[in-house]
Amino acid sequence: MNPLLAQFLTEAADLIEAAGTGLLCLEKAPNDAEALNAVFRSVHTLKGAAGLFDIPPFIRVVHAGEDLLDAARSGRTTLDSRAVDVLLEALDQIKMWLDHFGQTEMLPTEAFDRSTDLGDRLRRCLAAPTDAEVKAGVEKTTKPEPRAEWLTPLPETERLAYYKSLAIEGRSLISVAYRPEPQCFFNGEDPLHLIRQLPDIRNLKVEVLEPWPSLDILDPYVCSLRFYLLAEASRDEVLHIFRYVSEQTEIVAAAAEDLIALQGEPAEVHSDVLDAAQDLWRQRDVAGLARAVQSLSALTNPELWTASALRWLAVVLAAPEPSDRLVSALLQSLADGKPVKLLQEPSPEVALRTKRTEAAQALAQHILQDQLLMLSLPAQQESIVGRIGAAGRSLIAMFTTMGLPVERQAVEAAMRQAISRRTPTPLRRWLCSHLGAPFRPEDMDDAGGAAARRAAEEAADHHPHGATGPRTLKVEQSRIDLLMNQIGELVVAKNSLPFLARRAEDIYSSREMAREIKDLYAVIDRLAQDMQTAIMRVRMLPVSQMFQRFPRLVRDLSRKLEKPINLEIEGEETEADKNVIEALSEPLVHIVRNSIDHGIESPEKRKAAGKRDVGTIRLRAYQEGDCVVIEISDDGGGIDAERVKMKALQKGLIDETRAATMTDEEAIKLVFLPGFSTVDTVSDLSGRGVGMDAVKTAVEKESGRVTLTSRRGQGTSISLFLPLSMAVTRVMMIESAGRLFGVPMDVVAETVRVPRSVIKTIKKVETMVLRETVVPLRRLRRELGLPEETEHRNEEAVLVLRIGENLVGLMIDHFREIIDIILKPMTGILSGMPGFSGTAILGDGRVLLVLNPKTLL
Amino acid sequence: MPIRYEASTAYLEGVCTVEEAMDIQDWLRKTDSPEIDLADCTHFHTAIFQVLSAARPRIASRPKDVFLAQWITPLLSGDDGDAQGSDG
Numbered sequence: 002m003n004p005l006l007a008q009f010l011t012e013a014a015d016l017i018e019a020a021g022t023g024l025l026c027l028e029k030a031p032n033d034a035e036a037l038n039a040v041f042r043s044v045h046t047l048k049g050a051a052g053l054f055d056i057p058p059f060i061r062v063v064h065a066g067e068d069l070l071d072a073a074r075s076g077r078t079t080l081d082s083r084a085v086d087v088l089l090e091a092l093d094q095i096k097m098w099l100d101h102f103g104q105t106e107m108l109p110t111e112a113f114d115r116s117t118d119l120g121d122r123l124r125r126c127l128a129a130p131t132d133a134e135v136k137a138g139v140e141k142t143t144k145p146e147p148r149a150e151w152l153t154p155l156p157e158t159e160r161l162a163y164y165k166s167l168a169i170e171g172r173s174l175i176s177v178a179y180r181p182e183p184q185c186f187f188n189g190e191d192p193l194h195l196i197r198q199l200p201d202i203r204n205l206k207v208e209v210l211e212p213w214p215s216l217d218i219l220d221p222y223v224c225s226l227r228f229y230l231l232a233e234a235s236r237d238e239v240l241h242i243f244r245y246v247s248e249q250t251e252i253v254a255a256a257a258e259d260l261i262a263l264q265g266e267p268a269e270v271h272s273d274v275l276d277a278a279q280d281l282w283r284q285r286d287v288a289g290l291a292r293a294v295q296s297l298s299a300l301t302n303p304e305l306w307t308a309s310a311l312r313w314l315a316v317v318l319a320a321p322e323p324s325d326r327l328v329s330a331l332l333q334s335l336a337d338g339k340p341v342k343l344l345q346e347p348s349p350e351v352a353l354r355t356k357r358t359e360a361a362q363a364l365a366q367h368i369l370q371d372q373l374l375m376l377s378l379p380a381q382q383e384s385i386v387g388r389i390g391a392a393g394r395s396l397i398a399m400f401t402t403m404g405l406p407v408e409r410q411a412v413e414a415a416m417r418q419a420i421s422r423r424t425p426t427p428l429r430r431w432l433c434s435h436l437g438a439p440f441r442p443e444d445m446d447d448a449g450g451a452a453a454r455r456a457a458e459e460a461a462d463h464h465p466h467g468a469t470g471p472r473t474l475k476v477e478q479s480r481i482d483l484l485m486n487q488i489g490e491l492v493v494a495k496n497s498l499p500f501l502a503r504r505a506e507d508i509y510s511s512r513e514m515a516r517e518i519k520d521l522y523a524v525i526d527r528l529a530q531d532m533q534t535a536i537m538r539v540r541m542l543p544v545s546q547m548f549q550r551f552p553r554l555v556r557d558l559s560r561k562l563e564k565p566i567n568l569e570i571e572g573e574e575t576e577a578d579k580n581v582i583e584a585l586s587e588p589l590v591h592i593v594r595n596s597i598d599h600g601i602e603s604p605e606k607r608k609a610a611g612k613r614d615v616g617t618i619r620l621r622a623y624q625e626g627d628c629v630v631i632e633i634s635d636d637g638g639g640i641d642a643e644r645v646k647m648k649a650l651q652k653g654l655i656d657e658t659r660a661a662t663m664t665d666e667e668a669i670k671l672v673f674l675p676g677f678s679t680v681d682t683v684s685d686l687s688g689r690g691v692g693m694d695a696v697k698t699a700v701e702k703e704s705g706r707v708t709l710t711s712r713r714g715q716g717t718s719i720s721l722f723l724p725l726s727m728a729v730t731r732v733m734m735i736e737s738a739g740r741l742f743g744v745p746m747d748v749v750a751e752t753v754r755v756p757r758s759v760i761k762t763i764k765k766v767e768t769m770v771l772r773e774t775v776v777p778l779r780r781l782r783r784e785l786g787l788p789e790e791t792e793h794r795n796e797e798a799v800l801v802l803r804i805g806e807n808l809v810g811l812m813i814d815h816f817r818e819i820i821d822i823i824l825k826p827m828t829g830i831l832s833g834m835p836g837f838s839g840t841a842i843l844g845d846g847r848v849l850l851v852l853n854p855k856t857l858l
Numbered sequence: 859m860p861i862r863y864e865a866s867t868a869y870l871e872g873v874c875t876v877e878e879a880m881d882i883q884d885w886l887r888k889t890d891s892p893e894i895d896l897a898d899c900t901h902f903h904t905a906i907f908q909v910l911s912a913a914r915p916r917i918a919s920r921p922k923d924v925f926l927a928q929w930i931t932p933l934l935s936g937d938d939g940d941a942q943g944s945d946g
Contacts, residue, residue, distance in 0.1 A: 186876055186905055193904045197925045205929040213912035216887050221879040221905040 009050050010103045011475060016043040016050075017096050018549060021089060025552045028085045034401035037080075038409070041070040047095075056108050057182060058116030059098050061248060062091050065123035072127050074406055084126040089553065091119050113188050117245045124247065149176030151206065151229040152259040157309060160260040161316055163203065166233065167255060168320040174203065174255040175239045179228040181249055186222050190246065198242045201233040231255060257327055261313055265306040267338045275336050282328055290328075291318045310335040361403060366436070368399055373432040376425040389419045389428060396432075408435070478579070485536045489823035492529050493842055496820065498522035500845045537578070544622040544631065545573035547582050551593060551620060558597045565615040566601055572622040577629040581723045584703045585631060588696040592633045592719055593618065595693075600637030600717055610714060612636065625722075628705075634718035640711040642668040649677065669711050673697045696721075701855075704747055730824040732841070732851055734817035735800060738787040743822065743841065743851035750801040750808060752816055757795055769799070769810060776801060778810040779858055785836070790814070802854050809858055824851055866892055867918055870899040870906075879905035886913040896921040896931065910934050 023040035027033060048063045066088055072078045080088070094115060098108050152160065166172040181192045196205065206229040213219060232239060236254060243250045274297065281290040294314045301308040310331055317327045334341045372392040393416030400409035411431060418427040498518055506515040548570050559566040577585075601607075601616035608614050621632040642665035649655045649671045655663070671677060675694040697707050705723035724747065732743035733752075759769050760778060767778040778799065782789060799810040822841035827834060838853035861878050862869040863885050874882075886892050886909065894910070897919040902910075907930065917935050921927050 181904070186903075191876065191903050193907055193930070194901060197901065202925075202929060207911075207933050209911065213908075216883060216909075216913050219883065219909065219912050221883055221909045222876075224904060224908070226904065226908065 005053065006103070006106070009053065010099060012050055013047055013099050014096070016047045017092050017099070019043045020047070021092050021553060022549060024080075024085050024088055024092075025556060027080055028082055028556075031079055031081075034074075034397065034409075037070065037074055038401075038406075038413075041067070041074055044070055054102075055184070056098070056102060057184065057188070058108055058112040059095055059102070061116045062095055062119045062123070064248065065120040066091050069123050069127045074401075076402075078127055080126075087119070087122050087126055091123060094119060117247075121244060121247065149178070149231075149253050149255050149259045151178065152176060152204075152231065152255060153262050155204065157262075157264055157312070159204065160262070161312060163231065163255060164257065164260045164313075164316055165319075166203075167260070168257065169316070171321075172233055173235050175232050175234055175236055176253050176255045176259070177228070177230050177232065177239060177243065178251040179230070179243070179246070179249060181224045181226065181228075181246065183223045183225065185224050185246075185249075192224065192226065192228060192246075195242060195246070196228060196230060199230070199232040199234060200238065202230060203233055204229075204231040206230070257317075257324070261317075261327065261331070261341050263306055263309040263313065263334055263341060265304055265309045268302075268305040268307045270307055270335055275332070278335075279332055282332060287318055287323055291315065294318065306338055307335060313341075365399060365403060368395065369432060369436055372396055373429060373436065376429045376432070385423055385425065386420055389416060389425050392416075392425070393419070393428060481536070481539055485540065486823070488529070488532050488536050492533060492821055493823060495522065495525045495529050496843065497845055498525065540579050541576040542579050542582050543573060544575050544577060544582060544629070547586050547589065548573055548620055548622070550586075550590070554590065554593060555597065555618060558594065562597065564597065564601050564603060566597060567615050567617045569617060569619045570621075571619065575622040575624055575629060577622075577723065581629060581703060581705075584699060585721060585723060588699045588721065589620075589631065589633065591696055592693075593620070596633060596635040596637065596717065600635040600639075602638050606638075628722045628724060631721045631723075632718060633720075634716060636716040639713040639715055639717055640669050640672065641713065642666075645669060645671050649674065652677065666710075669709060672709070673707070704745070730822055730841075730851070731819060732822055732824075732849075733800070733819045734849070735781070735811075735813045736815040736817055737781045737785070737813045738790075739814075740787070741817065741843075741847070741849055742781070743820075743849045744800060744802070744811075744854065745838070745851065746819065748802045748804065748854050750803040753799050753801060753810075754796050755799055757797060760797065767812075771801065771808070771810075774808060776808045776810045778812055780812045784857055802858075804855055804858060809854070811854070811858070822849065822851070866890065867895055868892065868915075869895045869897075870902060872898065873900055874902040874906055876903040876905050879903065879909055882906060883909045883913075886915060891916070893918040895919040896926065899923060899926060901926070907934075 020040050020043040023036050023043065026036040027040060030036065044063060044067045048060060048067055051060050051063060069078070069080075069084065069088065073080045073084075078084075098112055101107070101109050152163070163174055167174050179192065179196070181190060182188075185192070196202070208227040208229070210225045210227060236252065239252055240247070243252065278290060278293055281293060294311050298308065298311045298315065301311060314328065314331050314335070317323055317331060330341050333339075372395060375388065376392055393412060396412045397409050397416075400406070400412060412428070415427045415431040419425055499522060502515040502518040502522065505511050505518060551570070552568055555566055555568040596618050597616075601618070602610070604614035607616065616635065616637060618633070618635045621634070623630055623632075646655070646660050646663060646668045649668075650657065650660050654671065654674050654677065672693045677694060693707075693709075700707050700721050700723065703723055705721060708720045708722070709717070711717040731746040733746055733749055735742050735744060753771065755769055760767050761769070763775075767780075768775050769778060770776070781787075797812050798814065798816055799812055800816070802809050802811055820843075822843075824839045824841055826839045827837060831837075836853060836857040838851050841849045841851060843849050860870065860872045860874045861882055862871065866889055868882060868885060892913070892915040894915050895918045899921050900923050911934060914934065917931060920931055
C-alpha cells in the first residue's frame with residue numbers, strides 16, 4: 002500500500018471517529034459552538050485529505066455533510082436529531098467505503114448511487130428551514146442568490162421572448178448551469194442524455210472549457226464541457242431530472258435582471274420626450290406610456306440604444322402589473338444612455354437586519370474592549386490560564402453568535418497559543434489588532450519577569466514547533482511489535498547470564514568471575530525490565546478508544562427500542578494493552594446490546610416498578626492489580642434465575658436434580674454455558690445466535706475471566722477481568738520425570754507440599770482436603786504419558802490450579818523458579834494440540850513447553 | 859452496430875453509446891474529409907459529442923431526432939468559432 006494511502010486511511014478513520022463523537026455531543030447540546038466547530042473541522046479536513054484520491058462518491062458525501070455543518074455553524078440552520086441521523090449515517094457509510102478502499106483501492110460499485118442519495122438527503126436537511134427560522138423570519142442565506150448571468154449576452158430577440166414568457170405569459174423559466182465532473186462518464190453519466198430529458202428546452206449553450214487538442218491526443222472520456230440551458234419547466238421538475246448531479250449544477254429561476262440589457266449605438270433623446278414619458282409613468286398611465294413608447298419606436302432607428310430601451314419598455318409595460326423598478330430603471334437608461342441598473346432594493350427584513358447588525362456591532366466592540374481590559378490587568382501566574390480561558394470563551398461565543406467563523410477561529414488559535422505559553426499576550430495582540438488599538442506588550446507583565454518572558458515568547462515565536470503541548474507520533478503497530486519482540490528476546494537472553502555465572506563457578510572455579518557476572522546480570526536485568534515497561538506503555542491505549550463507540554450504539558438502540566437510556570462512562574482514561582482492548586471490543590458490544598435489549602425494561606414497566614423511566618447503563622473501567630476490569634452494569638430487570646433454570650433444563654444442559662438444588666446465583670451462571678443462547682432470545686439486536694458463552698470464550702482466550710451478578714428487579718452487572726499486558730507471560734517452572742514445563746502464573750492458586758497420608762482416594766480419584774475444600778488431584782506424569790515414578794516419596798509436591806471456578810491439584814516432581822517468558826504459540830501441525838499453550842526459549846537455550854491446564858485437565 | 863463506417867461516411871444509427879467514442883475518434887483521424895450521417899441517430903453520448911465537436915466532420919444528413927436537430931447539430935456544424943480539430 003502506498004504510504005500516502007496508508008496515512009489517509011488512519012487519518013480519515015480518526016477524523017470520522019471524532020466527527021461521530023462530536024455529533025453525539027451536539028445532539029445533546031445543539032448550541033455547543035465548540036463541538037460544532039470541532040465536527041466541522043474534522044469533516045473539512047477529511048474532505049481535503051480525500052481530495053488526493055479518486056473517490057468522487059466519498060467526496061460528494063463529505064462535501065454535502067460539510068455544507069450542512071457549515072450552514073449550522075453560521076446559524077443558517079440548526080441540527081435537529083433528524084439531521085444528526087443523516088450525518089451519522091453518512092459517517093457510517095464513508096467509514097465502510099474507507100475500509101473497502103483500504104483493501105481494494107476502489108469504492109464499492111454501489112457507492113455512486115449511495116452517495117447521491119446521501120448527498121441529497123444531507124442537502125435536504127439544509128434546505129428545510131427550521132421552525133425557529135421561519136418564526137424569526139431570518140433570511141436563509143447570506144450569500145447572494147446565484148443568478149443566471151449567462152442569459153445576458155444572448156441576442157436581444159431571444160431575451161425579449163423569454164421575458165415575455167416569464168412576465169406576460171407567466172411561465173416558469175429555469176436556468177441550469179451544469180458542469181459535469183471530468184470523470185463523470187466513468188460513473189455512467191451522459192450529460193446530453195440528462196439534458197434531453199428536460200421537457201421544453203428554450204436554449205442550450207455548450208461551452209468547451211479548453212480548446213480541443215488535436216484529435217490524436219484528445220481523450221474523449223474526460224468531460225470538458227459546460228452546459229447552460231434554459232428550460233420551460235417547474236423548478237421541481239428540473240431539480241428532479243438533475244437530482245443525481247445536483248452538486249454539479251446551479252439551478253435558478255430566470256429573472257428579469259438576467260434578461261434585460263440594452264444594446265445598440267448611443268443616441269440623444271429629446272428631453273421633453275423623456276419628461277413626458279416620466280410624467281406618464283408617475284401618473285401610472287400604463288396605457289398612455291405604452292402608446293408613447295410605440296409611437297416613439299416607430300420613429301427610431303432599430304440599431305440605436307434608444308430603440309433597444311423602447312423595445313424593453315414595451316414588453317415590460319405589457320406585463321399584467323408592470324414593475325415600477327423595471328420601468329423606472331429603463332426610463333433612466335433611456336435618459337442617460339447607461340446600462341440598466343436593476344439593483345435589488347433592500348427588503349424591509351434586510352433593512353431591519355442591518356439595523357440589528359449595527360446594534361450588535363456596537364455591543365461587540367464593547368465586549369472586545371472589556372476582554373482586552375481584563376487581560377491587561379496584572380494577574381497571578383496561576384490565575385492566568387483561567388483568565389485567558391474565560392476571555393477566549395466569551396469571544397468565541399460572541400463571534401459564533403455573530404456568524405463570524407474566521408474571527409472565531411483566529412481567537413481560538415490565539416487562545417490556544419496563550420494557554421500553552423501561559424501568557425495572555427497572543428490573545429491581547431489579536432484583540433488590539435482587531436480593535437485597531439496600539440499593542441503595548443509591557444502593559445501586563447509584572448516588572449520582574451517581563452523581559453525574560455518576552456525573550457521566551459520571541460524564542461517560542463521563532464520555533465513554533467518547539468511549542469509545548471502533547472505531541473504524538475503515529476507508528477505502525479508492526480514496528481512496535483518488532484521492538485517488543487526484540488526486547489522480549491533480550492529478556493530471555495539475559496536469563497542465560499546466571500547459567501554462565503554458574504559455569505564460571507563450577508567449571509572454572511572462579512567465584513569472583515561468577516560474582517561479577519551476577520552483578521552485571523543485575524544491571525542488565527533492571528534495564529531490560531525498564532525497557533519492557535516502557536514498551537508496554539507504548540502499547541497501552543486508554544479504554545476510551547473502546548468506549549467511544551458506545552454512546553452511538555446506545556443512542557441508536559435506545560431510539561430503536563423506544564427505551565430512553567442514559568449511558569454513564571467512567572474511567573475512560575484507564576489504560577490497557579492494545580490487543581486486550583481489541584479483543585474486548587466485540588464481547589463488550591454484545592453485553593451492552595444484551596443489557597439494552599433484555600436488561601432495561603420498557604419505560605411503562607419501569608414506572609410500574611417505581612423506577613425512573615430512563616434506564617441507566619454504566620460502563621466502568623479500572624485497574625485492579627495487574628488486571629484491567631471492565632464493568633458493565635444496568636439498572637434493568639435483572640436475570641430471572643427460574644427462567645434460566647427452565648431453559649437450561651429444556652435444552653438438556655442440566656438435569657432436574659441439579660435444577661432443584663441450584664441456588665439462584667448458580668443458576669444465573671448457566672447463561673455462560675455453550676448452547677444456552679436459544680432461539681427465543683435471538684432478536685434483531687442482541688442474540689444473533691451468539692450468547693454469553695461467546696463472550697466468555699473471547700475473554701478467556703485472552704487469559705481473562707468474566708463474573709456476573711444479577712439481582713431480580715435491580716439490574717445486572719458483568720465484569721470482564723483482563724491481564725494488563727499480554728506480551729510477557731509469567732510462568733512457574735515445574736519438573737516432572739526430569740523434564741521442565743511451564744505453568745502460567747494466572748492459573749496457579751498456590752503451591753503446597755503435602756504428606757502422602759493426606760491423599761485419599763474417593764471413587765478412584767485421588768483427592769486431598771485443603772482448608773476444608775476437597776481438591777481432586779491429578780498426576781502430571783500420567784496426564785502426559787510420562788514414565789510412572791518409581792521411588793516412593795513421603796511428601797508430594799502439589800501445584801494447586803484454579804481452572805474456572807474449580808481448584809485442581811497437579812502432582813509434580815519439583816517446583817522450580819518463576820520466570821518471564823515470551824510465549825510463542827504452537828504453529829503448523831502442532832497448533833491444534835491440546836494441553837499446551839506454546840513454547841518459550843530458556844536462558845540456556847532449552848525449549849520450555851508451557852502447559853495449558855484448561856485443556857490438559 | 860450503431861455506427862456503420864463506409865468509405866468516407868460514418869452512419870450513426872439509433873443510440874450511440876460511450877463505447878463508440880474511441881472508434882469514431884480513430885475513424886475520423888484516419889479518414890480524409892470524413893462525413894457523418896445522423897439521419898437515423900436518436901442519441902449519441904456526450905463523449906461522442908466531444909469527438910465530433912473537436913473533429914468537426916461535415917454533416918451529410920441531419921438527424922430526424924428533434925433534440926439533436928434543434929440543439930446539438932447546430933453546435934457541430936455551426937461557425938461559432940470553437941477550436942477546430944487540428945488533425946487535417
